[in-house]
Amino acid sequence: TSKLIGNEYRWIGSNNSINPTLNITSGVDNQITTKSTQGDPVEHQLIISAVKSSSGGGSGGKELAKGDEIKDGSSTTVNFNPSDIKTSDYQSLEYFCEYHPDTMKGKVQIK
DSSP: OEEEETTEEEEBOTTSOBSOOEEEOTTSOEEEEEEOOTTOOSOBOEEEEEEEOGGGSSSSEEEEEEOOOBOTTOEEEEEEOGGGOOGGGEEEEEEEESSOTTTSEEEEEEO
């Protein structure tokens, strides 16, 4: 769920944790649902990306999955299957909000 804390937006996990680590199961479709707070007119959009390792040639990340935009109590679900990711090419996986990438972000861990 997206939530305004102070003057910054954060992702809030099902156990009320702030920007929690997403635990993803390898080899299967994982459904990740995001929801906007009712009455919040600001748009949010979940993006999962891979951060390239130094041996991967270049810097920056590669977008792996993207949810639909949410606002004003709406929700969306994105399916993410990490089975085709070459982990040797990437340092880590992360998620963030397209519009609030500095405050709404976290790590993705594959089990």
